[in-house]
Amino acid sequence: MNQEQSSLVLQSSSNFSPPKGVKLSYGTAGFRADATLLKSTVHRVGILAALRSIQTKSVIGLMITASHNQVSDNGIKIADPNGGMLSQLWEPFADSLANVADPFELVQLISDFVSKEIIPLDNVRSAEILLGRDTRPSGEYLLEAAKQGISSIKGAIYHDMGILTTPQLHWMVRARNMGMNSTEHDYFQQLSHSYRCLVELIPDEKKVSKSNDIVVVDGANGVGGDKLEILRELCGDLSIEVRNSSKGEGVLNKGVGADFVQKEKVVPSGFGRSDVGLRCASFDGDADRLVYFLVQPDSKLIDLVDGDKILSLFAHFIKEQLDALKDNELEKPCDPYHPRLGIVQTAYANGASTAYLKNLGLDVVLTPTGVKYLHEKASEYDIGIYFEANGHGTILFSDTVLSWLEDRNSELSSACTGSEKHKAALRLLAVSKLINQAVGDALSGLLLVEAILLHTGWSIQKWNELYKDLPSRQLKVKVVDRTAVVTAKAETVVVQPAGIQEAIDTATAKYRHGRCFIRPSGTEDVIRVYAEAATQEETDSLANSVAKLVDQFLGFGSSQ
């Protein structure tokens, strides 16, 4: 790194000293902490994004958001050239960058990394970063910090895309790097067009009047509801009522939103007795998660239709289309290519969902929590469907399967246009355009769920009956140092601290159909506890007893 560049970084960084006595780490989805601690981290991630852009000769995205966390938190997510999360190979650099205190050491760290990665800093033609933020008030000053970080690398420029959902920004980055139209308007056009395409492909006999069939959406008091209102106008007769948009009085994620609904299994603010029987859905704070729910007759509790159920609905639909496309043995020549359909879940997946998917004959694999892991695994299939129970997921289509579908489409449109086989190819092509190929996206997920429900003629109740969830419970335990917990086997086993896994096993063995695991959260300063058992009472009892163990081994002893 030459003298001029070193001085630029040094000068810019002098306005952004890291907070003393705080260690920040790149977690499940980037950096996340109380917003007041993050200025220097965001500034430095601006530098990192510029370097990544130079190295990959591509556009990179930075999204200022803390997603499902409380409004006083904030964070930063980094979108790589393909629109996915930052390459895991760069995470150690991100960690060191966030924590180095001395400005000269910071310059040295960057200089060493630039040499190691052979990043041509002296000859920067273009480095381009797209910036987005959610509705948090702290987003404004953090965005400014990111801008200054980017500008401290010579030749790097940014485009401020304004307030967006996280998946919109990831989509834009991917589209830009693929040379496609990439504005927010293009995003809305692509989603609404492919949704309408799917609806037009519904067989006439299945088309029923749905004029009073409404979906009521909780926008978590964040950006998602606002964007959905725009999208709704482009989707024809899709009837959507948005509540808890960012324009109301409510606080972001407080008593509302996908994380609240999924974890607490109670009705979010703004919903109640008049919603009993209606199809309801919830987004999280940056609209990368989607869950559905039904308000129970007591108007307080809900029947949760979570990410696992969305995954099952998608898997059922995709498999149906692939089956329709199979040539029967009498057809000559018989197409030898069969796309591999794979399902990716985490340990949080309800046991009943995994059993259902395996029963459909599907290949199901588990990864650790975090879209970065699920996405990577899903991309190994021709069509990979991944979902976390919390509602974060999408469907990935490989280039091979897309060109096969295009070929089948042209072949079938001349031979047997309008046949079910032809429509199956068209439906899969429409799904590949509707569902976000970069990251889980509540807006595109909602449109696909709605299109599939129309296609099948299923109510939410019928969809919910695909399988019956095993009772489950999730708890959070505040501990002294959550990094003391180290897990293995896709987070199903704790290897550190010694002895705790044996204690968890002993507790679990006392319950019928008991299953329990713990893991450190990568977005909040807590240990998460997940339990399943034969009844809700037994599940709650198991979760509580393991939470006590966590507290005894690692906590403040508050539950003793």
Ligand code: G16
């Ligand atoms: C992020 C990740 C998700 C993960 C969630 C919770 O979601 O993108 O993959 O499931 O955090 O992670 P943890 O249990 O480690 O706190 P979001 O929507 O908060 O960005």
